[in-house]
Amino acid sequence: MQISIGANVNIGGHVQIYTLEHDPNALDFGTKGGEVVVGDRAYIATRATILPGVRIGEGAVVAAGAVVTRDVDPYVIVGGVPARPIGERRRDIAYELGYHLPFQ
Template sequence: MNPKIYPRTNDRQTVYLGAVVDNPLIEVGDYTIYNDFVNDPTQFERNNVLYHYPINGDRLVFGRFCSIACGAKFLFNSANHTLRSLANYTFPLFFEEWGLPKAEVASAWDNKGDIVVGNDVWIGYEAVILAGVRIGDGAVIGARAVVTRDVPPYTIVGGVPARTIRPRFDERTAARLLELQWWNWPEERICRNLRAIIEGRVDELSE
């Protein structure tokens, strides 16, 4: 991974996310970027990863070459007041006040699991990704979408809640890209194929 924080000269709104996150429960693949023109992008973990309490051990995972737009939020399990209770009020969270065991604090919320974002995923402006969601390689999340369920690879979704708008490519092209996994190639091979990648010529990708 390139150790530098800023991919572009004189641009302090875009960062390589892996260079600014140090939480062991957040994994970021090489070249994944975050852009923020409102807040300091180096404060991604503080401003964008919400209700991510260490007691849960839930993870936020990004693949390689993802693009995350300004204000995208990742809403974790501790935001989910349990629906098993007769009350919406999170009594276990205030264990001292109510004389409950501290060890049961996590029973205040429903645990839906990690958020896992594949490779080459584009997450649009102010999109919200909820706990337990998995986003496939090459997917696109529309601006201000609220993603409540898994997104298949190479699928464009949008809306509240997010629904499929259309596939990015035909089935053959998507299958070929998933087979090739260009994001895992060495830099030299990516560079040799960069023009074909940029111009969408999947049949011209080479060794």
Template sequence: MMIFLYVVAGYFVCKWLLRSLCLLCVGLLCRCAVRRHKRLPKSQQPSSNEVRDSHMRQSVVRYLFGMVRLVVYQTARIPSHHIRNLIYRHILCLQMDAETTVYYGTEFRAPWKIRIGAGTIIGDQCVLDGRNGISVGRNVNFGTGVWIWTMQHDYNAADFGLSDKGMVTIGDRAWLGPRCVILPGVNIGEGAVVAAGAVVTKDIPPYTLFGGIPARQIGVRNTNLTYEFDGKNHAPFL
């Protein structure tokens, strides 16, 4: 019986190691594109007209960023915090502190534009859309399934184009409840709490409690907060 268990365990370990190795190889191919996009000032980045003028150029750009999405999706499902963090930091250029915890299934979009402070915990199945930038402070707690969006379509635009409302910032020791949604351009103050299922459309002052759709203030929070998370995860393989 023990031999059978060891064989099964060895099979899954080898499977995930090979999967991680493949992701690292794919990630290295798209790393140069990520780095280059990150360094170029806006004035030097190709405009939409320039991209449309060259079908080949457009295809290459879509292919490269499709590879990035593939690496993000597959990385999120590797049952190892150490391997995931290695890929997030050194391949996808996510700016995360060593004491940050990111749980299983989280999706990052444009991860090189996301910064996460020490002690912050990102729960399972979250989505962080960093296309316009996300800055998360220290000791922030994300519940399961939190969605943060920094870009969305303009429903009044004739071409259904994207609207740019700026980055999302989240202050130290904020707490985002399960399944809440943060919309583009929102600033969440230090120590603020967003209730489960809330949809946040405007800034939240520090140490307040917001809930509902759209979110409104429903309470306040103690301002004498001293807790700090140490970055240790409760589920080492998830």
């Protein structure tokens, strides 16, 4: 399975992104999964968890500690366990991230 990350995406520390998980109903406890796609200018905050097969829309925000079990629409802010919409982000964002090493 694959993880696709768009342009100008900010991913916080200790974020977990999974493309496979065990199927508790499988006779052999096998795995199932799906590709994870993160759209341009999305922001995934610290300690968020993204489960297999999820799409994070363009400009969407995943709050710290959230567990994302289903797709997040563009420019929607989600939080909680499981993640639910808690707000919206403005649609006219146009920044470009300048990456650097921490504490520089």
